[in-house]
Amino acid sequence: xxxxxxxxxxxxxxxxxxxxxxxxxxxxxxxxxxxxxxxxxxxxxxxxxxxxxxxxxxxxxxxxxxxxxxxxxxxxxxxxxxxxxxxxxxxxxxxxxxxxxxxxxxxxxxxxxxxxxxxxxxxxxxxxxxxxxxxxxxxxxxxxxxxxxxxxxxxxxxxxxxxxxxxxxxxxxxxxxxxxxxxxxxxxxxxxxxxxxxxxxxxxxxxxxxxxxxxxxxx
Numbered sequence: 001x002x003x004x005x006x007x008x009x010x011x012x013x014x015x016x017x018x019x020x021x022x023x024x025x026x027x028x029x030x031x032x033x034x035x036x037x038x039x040x041x042x043x044x045x046x047x048x049x050x051x052x053x054x055x056x057x058x059x060x061x062x063x064x065x066x067x068x069x070x071x072x073x074x075x076x077x078x079x080x081x082x083x084x085x086x087x088x089x090x091x092x093x094x095x096x097x098x099x100x101x102x103x104x105x106x107x108x109x110x111x112x113x114x115x116x117x118x119x120x121x122x123x124x125x126x127x128x129x130x131x132x133x134x135x136x137x138x139x140x141x142x143x144x145x146x147x148x149x150x151x152x153x154x155x156x157x158x159x160x161x162x163x164x165x166x167x168x169x170x171x172x173x174x175x176x177x178x179x180x181x182x183x184x185x186x187x188x189x190x191x192x193x194x195x196x197x198x199x200x201x202x203x204x205x206x207x208x209x210x211x212x213x214x215x216x217x218x219x
Contacts, residue, residue: 005046005050006200006202007202008042008043008046010204010205011175011205011208012047012050012051012205013050013051014054014058014096014171014172015075015171015172015175015205016039017036017039017051018072018075018076018172019075019208020035020039021035021076021079021080022075022076022077022079022179025079026079027079027081028085029080029085031080032079032080036095036099039051039096039099040102045103045104045106045107048100048103049104051096052097052100052101052113053115054165054168055093055094055096056097057115057116057164057168058161059090059093059097061160061161063160063164064089065089065090065091066089067157067160068089068090068093069082070151070152070153070154071154071158071172072089072092073151074143074151074157074179074180075175075176075178075179076179077149077179077180078149097113100113118167120166125166127195128173128199129162129166131170131173131191131192131195132158132159132169132173133159134188135173135184135188136155138182139154139176139177139180139182140154140155142181143180146180149180154176158172158173158176167199167200170195170196170201171201171205174206177211177212178208178210183212183217184211184212184213184217185214185215185218186213186214186215187217188219189211189213192207193206193207
């Protein structure tokens with residue numbers, strides 16, 4: 001069901017909005033809301049669907065508001081700092097949901113929002129979990145011990161998302177690695193491309209030129 005909205009030539013859904021927040025230099029609640037309210041209209045409204053499904057998946061999951069805040073902060077490098085602004089993570093996603101539903105109803109007034117229920121390949125799911133754990137030490141070092149924007153708890157939050165939606169967990173992992181400019185090897189990069197293909201993602205979702213690739217690294 002989600003397939004028509006997954007190949008837009010850019011990062012998709014919540015991970016895509018996180019990217020736009022990051023590169024756009026948004027640093028206030030008002031600036032963040034401008035991105036949120038404009039994002040669902042991208043690609044003649046097509047962007048709204050995957051974004052809505054991502055947010056509903058997290059809102060209907062056991063993840064706490066703090067877990068959601070951590071995932072947002074990791075990908076945005078604390079742009080629109082929900083923690084500093086005192087904005088609850090679940091409330092923030094609810095605002096995104098409202099914008100998405102409003103845009104979809106522009107084309108389909110009778111639309112009722114429901115979370116997508118993607119078929120989960122257990123092998124691919126465990127592959128995503130393995131990648132999170134494999135790069136986990138480097139990611140935790142880059143986030144929790146960052147000199148400018150320290151952030152603890154990224155890896156445990158990502159691992160929780162794997163059980164909610166492996167596809168979303170993978171995209172949020174990539175955004176965290178890119179947001180904190182974590183060094184990765186070319187071998188790992190190639191694995192990410194292959195795993196993205198397994199998940200049905202376009203190559204431009206995985207590799208949007210934001211990686212910090214070090215060919216001399218072994219792993």
